């Protein structure tokens with residue numbers, strides 16, 4: 001797990017009068033669980049791209065532990081992300097035609113490091129997310145099952161940070177609840193700091209801290225779980 005310390009961040013695009021994201025200071029303790037909410041266009045995806053090092057910032061510091069990823073050149077940032085961040089996206093980013101286990105192992109296969117230990121861990125993670133047929137093709141799976149495969153894949157390399165961008169948005173309520181439970185439980189069990197961007201108030205209300213963005217700024221920062229609806 002890693003702590004985050006964001007300082008003096010601004011992301012701007014040519015032709016726009018104001019930065020699309022402007023954060024003076026945001027600190028997150030290692031192992032904590034943060035929800036990020038806000039209306040469409042408020043800067044949530046930009047926030048995810050900044051903290052994962054996918055978006056370059058014009059100024060400021062993005063410190064994860066002792067590493068300021070804003071200072072890393074692109075190749076080093078990509079390697080840092082590969083080692084430290086597990087990503088779960090709304091639309092899964094899975095490869096049809098491959099099995100569940102092959103998808104989970106893909107990040108390692110690409111770097112040619114899928115040995116027996118990793119294969120065993122991949123199988124164990126699939127079982128942990130409730131999928132007992134590792135060789136099942138992705139094509140025949142439900143959307144909820146696909147997202148559970150994506151979660152197992154994100155956890156394969158024991159990431160210090162798990163980032164989920166609208167992980168339940170394309171799921172029905174029941175499947176979304178299962179994926180939300182697993183995200184929270186597994187981030188905690190695996191010791192990953194968790195950041196979840198979501199409009200799903202059932203999910204965000206269960207996280208210990210909720211950041212609301214509006215027009216690229218932090219509009220509120222609440223600590224404490226929301227009351228169940």
Ligand SMILES: Nc1ncnc2c1ncn2[C@@H]1O[C@H](COP(=O)(O)OP(=O)(O)OP(=O)(O)O)[C@@H](O)[C@H]1O
Pocket residue numbers: 013020038039040041042043044045046047
């Ligand atoms: N590459 C870009 N060039 C210009 N403007 C951009 C670019 N990327 C994002 N923006 C603008 O930045 C603002 C924030 O976008 P962002 O995608 O971070 O919002 P969001 O809160 O994730 O929205 P949504 O909930 O609709 O996904 C928007 O006004 C968007 O149009």
